[in-house]
Amino acid sequence: MPELPEVEVTRRGLLPVEGALIAQVTIRHHGMRWPIPADLPQRLQGRRVLKLKRRAKYILAEIGTTVPEGTLLLHLGMSGRLCLLERDFPAEKHDHFDLLFADGRVIRLRDPRRFGAVLWLDQDPMQHELLNRLGPEPLEPAFNAAYLFQELRTRSAAIKTTIMDAHLVVGVGNIYASESLFRARIHPETPANTLSLAQCELLVQEIKSTLHAALEAGGSSLRDFFGADGNPGYFQQTYYVYGRTGEACRVCQQMILNIRLGQRSTFFCPQCQPRKSAVSHKKRLTK
Numbered sequence: 001m002p003e004l005p006e007v008e009v010t011r012r013g014l015l016p017v018e019g020a021l022i023a024q025v026t027i028r029h030h031g032m033r034w035p036i037p038a039d040l041p042q043r044l045q046g047r048r049v050l051k052l053k054r055r056a057k058y059i060l061a062e063i064g065t066t067v068p069e070g071t072l073l074l075h076l077g078m079s080g081r082l083c084l085l086e087r088d089f090p091a092e093k094h095d096h097f098d099l100l101f102a103d104g105r106v107i108r109l110r111d112p113r114r115f116g117a118v119l120w121l122d123q124d125p126m127q128h129e130l131l132n133r134l135g136p137e138p139l140e141p142a143f144n145a146a147y148l149f150q151e152l153r154t155r156s157a158a159i160k161t162t163i164m165d166a167h168l169v170v171g172v173g174n175i176y177a178s179e180s181l182f183r184a185r186i187h188p189e190t191p192a193n194t195l196s197l198a199q200c201e202l203l204v205q206e207i208k209s210t211l212h213a214a215l216e217a218g219g220s221s222l223r224d225f226f227g228a229d230g231n232p233g234y235f236q237q238t239y240y241v242y243g244r245t246g247e248a249c250r251v252c253q254q255m256i257l258n259i260r261l262g263q264r265s266t267f268f269c270p271q272c273q274p275r276k277s278a279v280s281h282k283k284r285l286t287k
Protein backbone atom coordinates (compact mmCIF):
# COMPACT_ATOMS: atom_id res chain seq x y z
CA MET A 1 0.00 0.00 0.00
CA PRO A 2 1.42 3.43 -0.84
CA GLU A 3 2.31 5.16 2.41
CA LEU A 4 2.83 8.87 3.00
CA PRO A 5 6.42 8.97 1.68
CA GLU A 6 5.38 7.29 -1.59
CA VAL A 7 2.52 9.75 -1.98
CA GLU A 8 4.81 12.72 -1.31
CA VAL A 9 7.43 11.37 -3.75
CA THR A 10 4.63 10.88 -6.31
CA ARG A 11 3.56 14.51 -5.81
CA ARG A 12 7.12 15.71 -6.27
CA GLY A 13 7.44 13.58 -9.40
CA LEU A 14 4.32 15.22 -10.84
CA LEU A 15 5.45 18.80 -10.08
CA PRO A 16 6.67 19.34 -13.69
CA VAL A 17 3.01 19.56 -14.79
CA GLU A 18 2.29 22.55 -12.54
CA GLY A 19 1.06 25.24 -14.91
CA ALA A 20 0.35 22.78 -17.73
CA LEU A 21 -2.85 23.03 -19.77
CA ILE A 22 -5.23 20.04 -19.62
CA ALA A 23 -6.29 19.09 -23.16
CA GLN A 24 -8.26 15.93 -22.51
CA VAL A 25 -9.58 13.76 -19.70
CA THR A 26 -10.06 10.04 -20.27
CA ILE A 27 -12.04 7.91 -17.82
CA ARG A 28 -11.81 4.23 -18.73
CA HIS A 29 -13.38 2.92 -15.55
CA HIS A 30 -15.65 5.03 -13.32
CA GLY A 31 -15.88 2.45 -10.55
CA MET A 32 -13.20 3.40 -8.07
CA ARG A 33 -13.70 3.67 -4.30
CA TRP A 34 -16.29 6.27 -5.25
CA PRO A 35 -17.43 6.77 -8.86
CA ILE A 36 -15.22 9.15 -10.83
CA PRO A 37 -17.54 12.13 -11.57
CA ALA A 38 -18.86 11.89 -15.13
CA ASP A 39 -18.62 15.68 -15.59
CA LEU A 40 -14.89 15.75 -14.80
CA PRO A 41 -13.83 16.25 -18.47
CA GLN A 42 -15.96 19.46 -18.73
CA ARG A 43 -14.54 20.75 -15.45
CA LEU A 44 -10.90 20.09 -16.31
CA GLN A 45 -10.45 20.47 -20.07
CA GLY A 46 -9.06 23.86 -21.01
CA ARG A 47 -7.96 24.53 -17.41
CA ARG A 48 -4.50 24.29 -15.89
CA VAL A 49 -3.03 22.44 -12.94
CA LEU A 50 -2.14 25.53 -10.91
CA LYS A 51 -0.65 23.84 -7.86
CA LEU A 52 -0.02 20.30 -6.64
CA LYS A 53 -0.41 19.93 -2.89
CA ARG A 54 -0.69 17.06 -0.47
CA ARG A 55 -2.63 16.51 2.73
CA ALA A 56 -2.14 13.13 4.43
CA LYS A 57 -2.23 10.64 1.54
CA TYR A 58 -4.40 12.84 -0.68
CA ILE A 59 -2.84 14.60 -3.66
CA LEU A 60 -4.70 17.85 -4.27
CA ALA A 61 -4.42 19.47 -7.70
CA GLU A 62 -5.70 23.05 -7.76
CA ILE A 63 -7.43 23.52 -11.10
CA GLY A 64 -8.28 26.78 -12.88
CA THR A 65 -7.29 29.17 -15.63
CA THR A 66 -5.57 31.81 -13.51
CA VAL A 67 -7.33 31.48 -10.15
CA PRO A 68 -8.40 28.14 -8.56
CA GLU A 69 -11.89 26.97 -9.56
CA GLY A 70 -11.76 23.75 -7.62
CA THR A 71 -9.57 20.86 -6.58
CA LEU A 72 -8.98 17.49 -8.16
CA LEU A 73 -8.45 15.03 -5.30
CA LEU A 74 -6.42 11.90 -6.04
CA HIS A 75 -5.90 8.99 -3.66
CA LEU A 76 -3.86 5.89 -4.45
CA GLY A 77 -5.89 3.52 -2.28
CA MET A 78 -4.31 0.07 -1.80
CA SER A 79 -2.56 -0.38 -5.13
CA GLY A 80 -2.73 2.88 -7.08
CA ARG A 81 0.15 4.51 -8.93
CA LEU A 82 0.30 7.79 -10.79
CA CYS A 83 2.73 7.93 -13.70
CA LEU A 84 3.88 10.81 -15.83
CA LEU A 85 4.17 9.53 -19.38
CA GLU A 86 4.30 10.59 -23.01
CA ARG A 87 0.91 10.53 -24.77
CA ASP A 88 1.70 7.59 -27.06
CA PHE A 89 2.35 5.23 -24.18
CA PRO A 90 -0.32 2.52 -24.58
CA ALA A 91 -2.88 2.18 -21.79
CA GLU A 92 -3.20 -1.17 -20.07
CA LYS A 93 -5.95 -3.06 -18.31
CA HIS A 94 -5.79 -1.26 -14.97
CA ASP A 95 -5.16 2.25 -16.33
CA HIS A 96 -8.45 3.87 -15.35
CA PHE A 97 -7.86 7.58 -15.64
CA ASP A 98 -5.71 9.90 -17.80
CA LEU A 99 -5.06 13.63 -17.73
CA LEU A 100 -3.61 14.53 -21.13
CA PHE A 101 -1.81 17.86 -21.31
CA ALA A 102 -1.53 20.11 -24.36
CA ASP A 103 2.25 19.53 -24.40
CA GLY A 104 1.75 15.76 -24.92
CA ARG A 105 2.42 14.53 -21.40
CA VAL A 106 -0.05 12.32 -19.55
CA ILE A 107 -0.72 11.71 -15.87
CA ARG A 108 -2.07 8.17 -15.72
CA LEU A 109 -3.70 6.44 -12.76
CA ARG A 110 -3.16 2.70 -12.62
CA ASP A 111 -5.02 0.90 -9.84
CA PRO A 112 -5.63 -2.87 -10.10
CA ARG A 113 -7.68 -3.05 -6.89
CA ARG A 114 -9.61 0.19 -7.52
CA PHE A 115 -9.65 1.41 -3.91
CA GLY A 116 -8.17 4.68 -5.10
CA ALA A 117 -10.18 7.84 -5.66
CA VAL A 118 -10.56 10.63 -8.20
CA LEU A 119 -12.94 13.32 -6.95
CA TRP A 120 -13.79 16.94 -7.74
CA LEU A 121 -14.07 19.40 -4.82
CA ASP A 122 -15.75 22.78 -5.43
CA GLN A 123 -15.12 24.14 -1.97
CA ASP A 124 -12.07 24.56 0.26
CA PRO A 125 -10.67 21.02 0.23
CA MET A 126 -9.62 21.27 3.89
CA GLN A 127 -13.34 21.54 4.79
CA HIS A 128 -14.22 18.37 2.90
CA GLU A 129 -15.34 15.48 5.08
CA LEU A 130 -12.35 13.38 4.01
CA LEU A 131 -9.92 16.02 5.23
CA ASN A 132 -11.55 18.15 7.92
CA ARG A 133 -10.94 15.85 10.88
CA LEU A 134 -7.39 14.80 10.13
CA GLY A 135 -4.63 15.25 12.68
CA PRO A 136 -1.46 17.25 11.99
CA GLU A 137 1.08 16.30 9.33
CA PRO A 138 3.88 14.26 10.94
CA LEU A 139 6.67 16.40 9.47
CA GLU A 140 5.10 19.73 10.48
CA PRO A 141 6.04 21.47 13.75
CA ALA A 142 2.45 21.03 15.02
CA PHE A 143 3.28 17.36 15.56
CA ASN A 144 5.54 17.59 18.59
CA ALA A 145 6.08 15.93 21.97
CA ALA A 146 3.83 18.29 23.93
CA TYR A 147 0.98 17.70 21.46
CA LEU A 148 1.44 13.92 21.48
CA PHE A 149 1.75 13.70 25.27
CA GLN A 150 -1.45 15.72 25.70
CA GLU A 151 -3.38 13.68 23.13
CA LEU A 152 -2.30 10.35 24.65
CA ARG A 153 -3.64 11.24 28.12
CA THR A 154 -7.13 10.02 27.19
CA ARG A 155 -6.11 7.02 25.10
CA SER A 156 -5.49 3.65 26.73
CA ALA A 157 -5.19 1.55 23.53
CA ALA A 158 -1.82 0.19 22.45
CA ILE A 159 0.59 2.92 21.28
CA LYS A 160 1.12 1.14 17.94
CA THR A 161 -2.60 1.27 17.09
CA THR A 162 -2.94 4.78 18.52
CA ILE A 163 -0.09 6.31 16.54
CA MET A 164 -1.68 4.95 13.33
CA ASP A 165 -4.95 6.83 14.02
CA ALA A 166 -5.23 9.62 11.43
CA HIS A 167 -7.18 11.78 13.89
CA LEU A 168 -4.06 11.91 16.06
CA VAL A 169 -1.46 12.30 13.31
CA VAL A 170 -1.68 11.45 9.61
CA GLY A 171 0.61 9.28 7.58
CA VAL A 172 2.08 6.93 10.18
CA GLY A 173 1.21 3.65 8.49
CA ASN A 174 2.06 0.13 9.54
CA ILE A 175 5.67 0.19 8.36
CA TYR A 176 6.54 3.52 9.95
CA ALA A 177 4.72 2.78 13.21
CA SER A 178 6.68 -0.45 13.70
CA GLU A 179 10.00 1.13 12.71
CA SER A 180 9.55 4.27 14.82
CA LEU A 181 8.57 2.30 17.92
CA PHE A 182 11.64 0.12 17.51
CA ARG A 183 13.89 3.15 17.18
CA ALA A 184 12.26 4.75 20.24
CA ARG A 185 12.59 1.42 22.12
CA ILE A 186 8.90 1.32 22.98
CA HIS A 187 6.96 -1.97 23.08
CA PRO A 188 4.08 -1.71 20.57
CA GLU A 189 1.50 -2.92 23.12
CA THR A 190 2.36 -0.22 25.66
CA PRO A 191 -0.88 1.57 26.67
CA ALA A 192 -0.66 4.98 24.99
CA ASN A 193 -1.50 6.92 28.17
CA THR A 194 1.46 5.42 30.04
CA LEU A 195 4.11 6.99 27.79
CA SER A 196 6.24 9.59 29.53
CA LEU A 197 6.91 13.00 27.99
CA ALA A 198 10.46 11.84 27.30
CA GLN A 199 9.15 8.80 25.43
CA CYS A 200 6.80 11.05 23.46
CA GLU A 201 9.77 13.25 22.55
CA LEU A 202 11.72 10.25 21.38
CA LEU A 203 8.79 8.77 19.45
CA VAL A 204 8.03 12.05 17.65
CA GLN A 205 11.68 12.41 16.76
CA GLU A 206 11.87 8.82 15.41
CA ILE A 207 8.63 9.13 13.43
CA LYS A 208 10.00 12.26 11.75
CA SER A 209 13.41 10.76 11.03
CA THR A 210 11.93 7.46 9.76
CA LEU A 211 9.68 9.35 7.35
CA HIS A 212 12.52 11.68 6.29
CA ALA A 213 14.73 8.66 5.53
CA ALA A 214 11.94 7.14 3.43
CA LEU A 215 11.48 10.41 1.54
CA GLU A 216 15.20 10.56 0.83
CA ALA A 217 15.21 6.94 -0.38
CA GLY A 218 12.22 7.76 -2.59
CA GLY A 219 13.73 10.99 -3.84
CA SER A 220 16.91 9.22 -4.89
CA SER A 221 14.90 6.60 -6.79
CA LEU A 222 12.56 9.13 -8.40
CA ARG A 223 13.94 8.40 -11.85
CA ASP A 224 13.06 4.73 -11.44
CA PHE A 225 9.80 5.63 -9.77
CA PHE A 226 8.63 7.28 -12.97
CA GLY A 227 10.41 4.84 -15.23
CA ALA A 228 9.69 4.75 -18.93
CA ASP A 229 7.91 1.42 -18.51
CA GLY A 230 5.12 3.33 -16.83
CA ASN A 231 5.14 0.86 -14.01
CA PRO A 232 6.96 2.47 -11.11
CA GLY A 233 7.85 0.35 -8.12
CA TYR A 234 7.80 1.43 -4.51
CA PHE A 235 11.23 2.28 -3.26
CA GLN A 236 13.14 -0.27 -1.27
CA GLN A 237 14.37 0.49 2.19
CA THR A 238 16.21 -1.36 4.89
CA TYR A 239 13.99 -1.95 7.89
CA TYR A 240 14.92 -2.74 11.47
CA VAL A 241 11.85 -4.83 12.24
CA TYR A 242 9.17 -4.51 9.54
CA GLY A 243 8.74 -7.79 7.64
CA ARG A 244 11.66 -9.41 9.51
CA THR A 245 9.84 -12.05 11.64
CA GLY A 246 12.30 -14.65 12.93
CA GLU A 247 15.35 -12.74 11.71
CA ALA A 248 18.03 -11.41 14.05
CA CYS A 249 17.61 -7.89 15.45
CA ARG A 250 20.14 -5.59 13.78
CA VAL A 251 21.01 -4.13 17.20
CA CYS A 252 20.97 -7.05 19.70
CA GLN A 253 20.66 -10.25 17.57
CA GLN A 254 17.47 -11.27 19.42
CA MET A 255 14.78 -12.78 17.15
CA ILE A 256 12.22 -10.30 15.78
CA LEU A 257 8.64 -11.19 16.76
CA ASN A 258 5.37 -10.61 14.95
CA ILE A 259 2.06 -10.10 16.77
CA ARG A 260 -1.39 -9.02 15.54
CA LEU A 261 -2.42 -5.65 16.89
CA GLY A 262 -5.58 -3.93 15.62
CA GLN A 263 -5.71 -6.52 12.81
CA ARG A 264 -2.25 -5.46 11.61
CA SER A 265 1.02 -7.36 11.64
CA THR A 266 3.24 -5.74 14.23
CA PHE A 267 6.97 -6.38 14.31
CA PHE A 268 9.24 -5.72 17.29
CA CYS A 269 12.33 -6.84 19.14
CA PRO A 270 11.47 -8.16 22.64
CA GLN A 271 14.89 -7.17 23.95
CA CYS A 272 15.22 -3.67 22.50
CA GLN A 273 11.54 -2.90 23.18
CA PRO A 274 10.89 -4.36 26.65
CA ARG A 275 7.40 -4.38 28.05
CA LYS A 276 7.23 -2.08 31.06
CA SER A 277 5.61 -3.68 34.09
CA ALA A 278 2.64 -2.03 35.79
CA VAL A 279 4.76 -1.64 38.93
CA SER A 280 7.50 0.33 37.25
CA HIS A 281 4.84 2.50 35.61
CA LYS A 282 3.26 3.24 39.00
CA LYS A 283 6.66 4.08 40.41
CA ARG A 284 7.24 6.50 37.58
CA LEU A 285 3.93 8.22 38.21
CA THR A 286 4.63 8.77 41.92
CA LYS A 287 8.08 10.22 41.35
Ligand SMILES: [Zn+2]
Pocket residue numbers: 249250251252253254269270271272273
Ligand atom coordinates in the same frame (compact mmCIF):
# COMPACT_ATOMS: atom_id res chain seq x y z
ZN1 LIG B 1 16.99 -5.94 19.51
